[in-house]
Amino acid sequence: MSFQDILLGTPTWVWVLLAILVSRGMKAMKAGTAPLSKLGIVPAVFAGWGLLHLLSDPETGWATASMWMAGGALGVGIGAAVAKKSGMTVDRIRRTVTLPGSAVPLVLILLTFAMKFWIGFELATSVHMGVDSTFVVLNGVVTGLVAGIFAGRFLIYWLALRPEQTPVLERL
Secondary structure (H helix, E strand, O other), rough: HHHHHHHHHHHHHHHHHHHHHHHHHHHOOOOOEHHHHHHHHHHHHHHHHHHHHHHHHEEEEHHHHHHHHHHHHHHHHHHHHHHHOOOOOEEEEOOOEEEOOHHHHHHHHHHHHHHHHHHHHHHHHHHOOOOOOHHHHHHHHHHHHHHHHHHHHHHHHHHHHOOOOOOOOHOO
């Protein structure tokens, strides 16, 4: 199978999704302020993409779902750690987050796309792979990990925007 056959055999929606995600990743390279709702787009896309795969692929079993959850849990920790060190500032009144420019989202998007594309290609072209395939489970780990990283970053933004609590002693 030639490279051209691979590209032409890829559904159009995959290229549209890549264009949208790369656009978001490129925007993240520039410092900027965004409402929390806008910062939730990429985490929602990656979580939805992973869950859609888990629910719609007949080859997905408990092993893949378990690895997706484990990857997601690890990813949340990684994403939270990255977000805490990002140098973000928040405006609780406007409910916005100001982030310095970072290549991290774009790198994650491109690595995830490349991994999912490769795994999808292997699963689509290999006749000997079944439910217990390492590729099926690896797909679960990768999508869970990346969804978790984006979710962990979003979690820190959301937590930072919570109203400040008045210390108990000052309320008395």
